[in-house]
Amino acid sequence: MLRRKLWRDLKANYGAYLACAGVLVIGLMLYVSLSVILESLTDSRDDYYQKYRFGDGFARFVQGPAGLARDLEDIEGIERAVGRLVQEVMVNNALGEATTTVRLVSFDSPDQPVNRFRLESGRIPADGSREVLVSPAFLKGNEYHLGDNLPLVILGREVNFKISGTANSPEYIYEIPGGNALAPDPKAFGVAFVSYSTISSLFNMQGSVNDISFILSQDTEFKDVKKAVERQLQGCGLTGLVSREDQLSHSMLTQELLGLKGSASTTPIIFLVVASAILYITLRRMIEQQRGQIGLLKAFGFSDREIIIHYLGYPLIIGGFGGFAGGLAGSWFSFQLAILYQQFYNIPGLQGKISPGYIGAATLLSIAFGVIAGYQGCKRVTKLSPAEAMRPPAPLAGRRIIIEKFGILWSNLSTRVRMAVRNVFRNRQRTAIAILGVACAFSMMVTARGMFDSTFYLIDFQYNRVELYDLKTVLRGYADKISIVSGAEHVDGVAKAEPLLEVPVTLNYRWHKKDTVLTGLSDQSSLYRLLTQDNEHVTLPRNGIVISTQLAELLDVTQGDKITVKPMVGDLKEQHIPVKRIIPQYVGMGAYMDIDSLSALLKSSPVASSVMVKVEKDKFSEVRKQLQKGANVAAIQDKTKQKAQFEDLMETSMASQYVLLFFSFVLGFAIVYNVNIISLSERERELATLMVIGMSEREIGRILLIEQGLLGSAAVLLGIPLSYSMLYGIAKATATEIYNMPMVVKPETFAVAAAGTVIFLLAAHWKITRKIKKLSMLDVLKQQE
Amino acid sequence: METVLRTSNLKRTFFNGNVTVQALKGIDLEVSEGDFVVILGPSGSGKSTLLNIIGGMDVPTDGEIIYRGRPLQNMSKHELTLYRRKAVGFIFQFYNLMPNLTAYENVSLVSEITDHPLDPLKVLEEVGLGARSDHFPSQLSGGEQQRVAIARAVAKNPDILLCDEPTGALDLETGKQVLQYLHKFNREMKRTLIVITHNAAISRMADKVIHIKDGRVAMVEHNSQPVTAEEVTW
Ligand SMILES: Nc1ncnc2c1ncn2[C@@H]1O[C@H](COP(=O)(O)OP(=O)(O)OP(=O)(O)O)[C@@H](O)[C@H]1O
Numbered sequence A: 001m002l003r004r005k006l007w008r009d010l011k012a013n014y015g016a017y018l019a020c021a022g023v024l025v026i027g028l029m030l031y032v033s034l035s036v037i038l039e040s041l042t043d044s045r046d047d048y049y050q051k052y053r054f055g056d057g058f059a060r061f062v063q064g065p066a067g068l069a070r071d072l073e074d075i076e077g078i079e080r081a082v083g084r085l086v087q088e089v090m091v092n093n094a095l096g097e098a099t100t101t102v103r104l105v106s107f108d109s110p111d112q113p114v115n116r117f118r119l120e121s122g123r124i125p126a127d128g129s130r131e132v133l134v135s136p137a138f139l140k141g142n143e144y145h146l147g148d149n150l151p152l153v154i155l156g157r158e159v160n161f162k163i164s165g166t167a168n169s170p171e172y173i174y175e176i177p178g179g180n181a182l183a184p185d186p187k188a189f190g191v192a193f194v195s196y197s198t199i200s201s202l203f204n205m206q207g208s209v210n211d212i213s214f215i216l217s218q219d220t221e222f223k224d225v226k227k228a229v230e231r232q233l234q235g236c237g238l239t240g241l242v243s244r245e246d247q248l249s250h251s252m253l254t255q256e257l258l259g260l261k262g263s264a265s266t267t268p269i270i271f272l273v274v275a276s277a278i279l280y281i282t283l284r285r286m287i288e289q290q291r292g293q294i295g296l297l298k299a300f301g302f303s304d305r306e307i308i309i310h311y312l313g314y315p316l317i318i319g320g321f322g323g324f325a326g327g328l329a330g331s332w333f334s335f336q337l338a339i340l341y342q343q344f345y346n347i348p349g350l351q352g353k354i355s356p357g358y359i360g361a362a363t364l365l366s367i368a369f370g371v372i373a374g375y376q377g378c379k380r381v382t383k384l385s386p387a388e389a390m391r392p393p394a395p396l397a398g399r400r401i402i403i404e405k406f407g408i409l410w411s412n413l414s415t416r417v418r419m420a421v422r423n424v425f426r427n428r429q430r431t432a433i434a435i436l437g438v439a440c441a442f443s444m445m446v447t448a449r450g451m452f453d454s455t456f457y458l459i460d461f462q463y464n465r466v467e468l469y470d471l472k473t474v475l476r477g478y479a480d481k482i483s484i485v486s487g488a489e490h491v492d493g494v495a496k497a498e499p500l501l502e503v504p505v506t507l508n509y510r511w512h513k514k515d516t517v518l519t520g521l522s523d524q525s526s527l528y529r530l531l532t533q534d535n536e537h538v539t540l541p542r543n544g545i546v547i548s549t550q551l552a553e554l555l556d557v558t559q560g561d562k563i564t565v566k567p568m569v570g571d572l573k574e575q576h577i578p579v580k581r582i583i584p585q586y587v588g589m590g591a592y593m594d595i596d597s598l599s600a601l602l603k604s605s606p607v608a609s610s611v612m613v614k615v616e617k618d619k620f621s622e623v624r625k626q627l628q629k630g631a632n633v634a635a636i637q638d639k640t641k642q643k644a645q646f647e648d649l650m651e652t653s654m655a656s657q658y659v660l661l662f663f664s665f666v667l668g669f670a671i672v673y674n675v676n677i678i679s680l681s682e683r684e685r686e687l688a689t690l691m692v693i694g695m696s697e698r699e700i701g702r703i704l705l706i707e708q709g710l711l712g713s714a715a716v717l718l719g720i721p722l723s724y725s726m727l728y729g730i731a732k733a734t735a736t737e738i739y740n741m742p743m744v745v746k747p748e749t750f751a752v753a754a755a756g757t758v759i760f761l762l763a764a765h766w767k768i769t770r771k772i773k774k775l776s777m778l779d780v781l782k783q784q785e
Numbered sequence B: 001m002e003t004v005l006r007t008s009n010l011k012r013t014f015f016n017g018n019v020t021v022q023a024l025k026g027i028d029l030e031v032s033e034g035d036f037v038v039i040l041g042p043s044g045s046g047k048s049t050l051l052n053i054i055g056g057m058d059v060p061t062d063g064e065i066i067y068r069g070r071p072l073q074n075m076s077k078h079e080l081t082l083y084r085r086k087a088v089g090f091i092f093q094f095y096n097l098m099p100n101l102t103a104y105e106n107v108s109l110v111s112e113i114t115d116h117p118l119d120p121l122k123v124l125e126e127v128g129l130g131a132r133s134d135h136f137p138s139q140l141s142g143g144e145q146q147r148v149a150i151a152r153a154v155a156k157n158p159d160i161l162l163c164d165e166p167t168g169a170l171d172l173e174t175g176k177q178v179l180q181y182l183h184k185f186n187r188e189m190k191r192t193l194i195v196i197t198h199n200a201a202i203s204r205m206a207d208k209v210i211h212i213k214d215g216r217v218a219m220v221e222h223n224s225q226p227v228t229a230e231e232v233t234w
């Protein structure tokens, strides 16, 4: 009998329960899909690392004998080491322009002990042949096919390679070159594997290597061997020595995993909590309404437990349904996410799946949340004695609210507005839940868009205000500053050229230590500008260093502190240099010095490692062709292209924003709709009375609309700080050494979120007005109070 | 006297699934301006149904009801709303006050939506609640609440005042008081007053007593010497 009542009640209130189930479905769909992807990414990464023997340490240096790898293996704690030649070269395209950089990575044999590659298609290049394996993303992105020619510019002359196959490596799951590239762009950068004998003879480096990666024995940590490795490589011009944690691809992937983990554990919680709140208030109201029935049941001899179990049937059904449907939806969504992730990460085995485990977990989670909320909502049942329960609840007592203390304001309000205001305060708990729910929905909308605002701000800051050059010629090693700049200036079409010197250094302050790149700029640098918080141009001091906020935090230095700078190349003497300025930066962990002072630090005459040029209009391709002729040019970076690529990437991922906007919308609607339905059911009699005294449905609707407006305004006010804290959390969680999101929210974003909030409030209101239209004055007033 | 209200062959049938109830089976009556009309009849005879139709809260299934020359049965929803707003004041057995408005606010709620309202405070003073105008309904006794309900209906300055068992939930003394106020409004402002009651004693105050039985008018009595509320013995 009770079971039949349950179904009938569910049907009677299906709107409220459906909204609640919808919120549950979304939350659990996010939970399941993100968890599945997180698990798949982690598992396939670990598997990949292990099978293809991903290194634990990576050293780069200018040149050293191939036997060094053997020597490193003698260090206690290093199990295996492999020496390689790694060289960046440019690809000549059909127009004779070099727009793409390829990183050639040598291999001794396909099953070398460290950093193997994984052959995806084709065949492995024969020893000494002019054949390469490129990454599948590179092949696809540049529309190459197996067997195609790949014309590379090596030491100033074109050498034709044949693409014999495609391969991936754990070292390049996230295939970016470093520097200011934040996202893979196969048109600009790719990795290619070449046999050692081929590359060494082309670069005249037979018997030498410039890169060693090693695997540690068990129980050994990177820091245990770091000193010894440094000592071994002394004199080879060590430019970088990093552990796996700081390896570029690995650290980008780790960051992504952390972000995913964060989203997988927080976003679903918001939805679950809101759904529980809805269940709680709905059940509470239902029990209030069914006091009489409860009393009757008790009088018939049903025990409290039986009655509570009956009422827990509602959250059980809704939670079970929401969880299961959410689990199925999440399984489906995980396949979509996998496709998305495959675009960014070259990782075999990454895929969505239908995971009974997670579907089960989602169902249990949702039932648990539902039953706990439901129990809170209906535990009052036990407090009612049968006689008491059958009596109607005590009538609502009107009371004054705090706003009425502001006499003048209050006395100017019409009675209808007063009624609306008091109604908002009538059930404080429910109002608080509604405001919180709406504020959550609002903040999620702000956050969804705000992340893009911040990223576009970053793009604008980096590419339109800091880096003002068009092309950057990266040299192999260092060259005389004056001659290289004047050489570039003489190229027809170059409007301006400025030098840049990048030196890998170790910075020390007290016990804090950081390996980074110290950048030398001319003091009048106008193509690469350092900016203060207020966008003022910072002039580099003669003696002193300017560092980014992140670096300052890491080293725990403030302006005026003297830090120790130790170059990893040239003369390795340390020097103490005062920090003259700390500036905001969103890309990289930058440190800057005057270029001549930096050269002096290396005990060298003024040198440069890159030349930045500003190109006259329409002269791009000629200037490029001229610049790439330089014998020691390693790469030419096109800033405009980088920027466009990054923006493109952002545009494509904008779709995710709409999904989140939609989810937030559903969340907001569900809570407002439920709260409204409930307060409507409590107030049917009042509303009917208003009709009797001659108010039209529209006027009554307007009173309710004022309530919605008050609720919405309060929620938006609360939502603004909430949005900032959400964004702050995301910024903190996703900050890396390479990238750190500024917190910028455009006014439009707040406007869009506010508009979204207004729309779902109105949508809920519209549903409610339809219910008012159906309200029959006679039926309502006939019931006794 | 001008006729305010006239019904002819007024019928109302309720359809509830497969059960139909004929609550009104053809009512003919006439009410003149300023009349005090009492409707008497056994429970279930159709009194409330009739009053609801007169009040514009319900529409007849057949027949006509004319208010000052205008047929209510043909009015649109909106016109009915305006009719309720401007022409009638309704008083229930259960007072149906807005719980979160004070006495004063409950009254001014209606005065804000009508064209020629009376001063809410004055009306509250009339019903003897001037000093309690700041109280919420929950702070008032039943009789006081009913007086607020009367003030609310009267403040609209309606053409007709309709009361469905206004004293039904009150004790003798308070019931008398309430009737006094209603009577005063009827006499002093010359407004039409229609009261449903089970209490035959009240009918001695009326100009006209309409007996309803089984959905029909059983008898109409004219009272040439109506008494005042104080003189009524229950
Ligand atoms: N909405 C409705 N649906 C079905 N039947 C109804 C409805 N309203 C009233 N009735 C029926 O119409 C008849 C007349 O009801 P009404 O309320 O008018 O009686 P009444 O004379 O006011 O009785 P009482 O003195 O008990 O208030 C009754 O039989 C009642 O059951």
Ligand SMILES: [Mg+2]
Pocket (backbone or CB within 6 Å): B047, B048, B049, B164
């Ligand atoms: Mg009745």
